[in-house]
Amino acid sequence: MKNDLSFAIYAIKKNIQGSAELRTSFLTNVIGMMINNTAFILLWVFFINAVGQIGGWTPTDIIGLNGFAALTYGLAFSTFYGIRKMPDYAATGAFDRFMLSPKNLLVRVSTSAFSTSAVGDVLFGIVCLGIFSFLIHTNIIQLALLLILAFAACLVFISTIIIIYSIGFLFTDGNNVSEGIFQLFFTPAMFDGGAYQGGMRLIFTFIIPSLLIGTMPIEAIKDLSFVKATLVVGLSAVWFLLSILIFNRSVKKYESSNFMTFGN
Amino acid sequence: MKELRLALTTIKIRIKDQLHYPGRFFTDIVVFATRCGILLVLYWYVFKLRGGTISGTTFQAVAWSMFFYFTFMTFRLRDISREMMMDVQTGQIETLMNKPISYLSYKAWGRIGTGILPMLTVGALGATALTLTVGAPPLMRSAAFFPTLALVFIGSCSLTIAVYTIVGLLSFWIEDINPVFWMVDKAVMMLGGSYLPIALFPSLMYKIAVFSPFGASQFLTHTAYAKWLYEWPMLIGIQAAWIVLLGTTMLIMYKYARKTVCVNGG
Numbered sequence: 412m413k414n415d416l417s418f419a420i421y422a423i424k425k426n427i428q429g430s431a432e433l434r435t436s437f438l439t440n441v442i443g444m445m446i447n448n449t450a451f452i453l454l455w456v457f458f459i460n461a462v463g464q465i466g467g468w469t470p471t472d473i474i475g476l477n478g479f480a481a482l483t484y485g486l487a488f489s490t491f492y493g494i495r496k497m498p499d500y501a502a503t504g505a506f507d508r509f510m511l512s513p514k515n516l517l518v519r520v521s522t523s524a525f526s527t528s529a530v531g532d533v534l535f536g537i538v539c540l541g542i543f544s545f546l547i548h549t550n551i552i553q554l555a556l557l558l559i560l561a562f563a564a565c566l567v568f569i570s571t572i573i574i575i576y577s578i579g580f581l582f583t584d585g586n587n588v589s590e591g592i593f594q595l596f597f598t599p600a601m602f603d604g605g606a607y608q609g610g611m612r613l614i615f616t617f618i619i620p621s622l623l624i625g626t627m628p629i630e631a632i633k634d635l636s637f638v639k640a641t642l643v644v645g646l647s648a649v650w651f652l653l654s655i656l657i658f659n660r661s662v663k664k665y666e667s668s669n670f671m672t673f674g675n
Numbered sequence: 676m677k678e679l680r681l682a683l684t685t686i687k688i689r690i691k692d693q694l695h696y697p698g699r700f701f702t703d704i705v706v707f708a709t710r711c712g713i714l715l716v717l718y719w720y721v722f723k724l725r726g727g728t729i730s731g732t733t734f735q736a737v738a739w740s741m742f743f744y745f746t747f748m749t750f751r752l753r754d755i756s757r758e759m760m761m762d763v764q765t766g767q768i769e770t771l772m773n774k775p776i777s778y779l780s781y782k783a784w785g786r787i788g789t790g791i792l793p794m795l796t797v798g799a800l801g802a803t804a805l806t807l808t809v810g811a812p813p814l815m816r817s818a819a820f821f822p823t824l825a826l827v828f829i830g831s832c833s834l835t836i837a838v839y840t841i842v843g844l845l846s847f848w849i850e851d852i853n854p855v856f857w858m859v860d861k862a863v864m865m866l867g868g869s870y871l872p873i874a875l876f877p878s879l880m881y882k883i884a885v886f887s888p889f890g891a892s893q894f895l896t897h898t899a900y901a902k903w904l905y906e907w908p909m910l911i912g913i914q915a916a917w918i919v920l921l922g923t924t925m926l927i928m929y930k931y932a933r934k935t936v937c938v939n940g941g
Contacts, residue, residue, distance in 0.1 A: 602713065
């Protein structure tokens, strides 16, 4: 476990160093992504101005929601971008080289790639959560909740993408199928949380965990709801265990390709 | 004649390619259903809370407007920018430029061929679902509706290709065009009426949407509102002006871009 962790940190460090080598590209990607993300906040603020508040959600909550969504997305894809490439690795036969590695397979494959633009998401997420905390006059308990829930939301996100991209092993056109399912998971996470009521809320909390990465944490912090906070933390553990199980099962479906190469 | 043959051949090959990968269909339908479907449920709930109309607009008009936006997005004409960037980054560009066909035409027809089948499928399924659930807006019974819809669709395709090709051509100079692409794409998304329908825009934003090329490339979304029947000559005129202006810019940029390519060199 300790060895896996130190290997993951080493691989992530090398990935960051490799990306930062192309300084101009690195900076334009990071800044560009931050500007890009601002569009979503503007859209939902215009939405609230046009139609009024729904379910008690204010523009401040939208800033917080985007903060959580960007932070989870950014942390997952800046450090573990290899997860998203798994269907490609499987399709091209490049997965062979990970299987032959003596390291933990999931850690090895997850840390095999790095997304520069996701660093912009991380920074954007931190800025948004800072603004959100300032605007709601966070007290020490809310701040502690924010940190715990940010960790739990990241865990949910990483677990879910492990499941989604592991599904790629089961299809010949795995990349497209996985990307479709990823959109099904992530897109609802960006929408105004007040709009999810009744059945929709249940579906997007327990079946597709979209609301666990932003909406529920924001509501838990805002209302100081320990029930919601416990639910997010509890479900994050469940999803994590489930993701490991599904990954291990899916990998067994992988058939080494017969390409006359040594992987990419 | 030669241009027409290139268009037909490229489109035919891309459609065949699409049929071989059902996963792509699945992705397009899931993405469409997720984005458009959930947004429509959200707006249905909002309109119900607000008594059926917001700023004099009905849910029916908003639903059709958003449906047009997301169906057009399934066409994925915007992907032309990243395809061009990949061509430059991988060096594929020199192979394509050595062929006796126009690179820009090949790229544009290729995108149309790739996107047309998913768009038609999603469009047919979505239109049927919307007609059965919210019904067709009264303006669709007007004689002018479908001809102007076809006209603005062609205009939207042409302008979208021009806008995103210009972004793609930047890769001949700056190599990584992603940050520019994101900004242009978000401008199109915001001003096109994706998450917030144009009928609910603040007045300044509405003016920017009408007079900017980003909003003009999505004028399809305007066709769902009653005022389309008297606004269409102006809107199609604006769209045509942008097509001429950006089309010319695109051709001039391409002329200079060609000179930056060093075959077997860089």
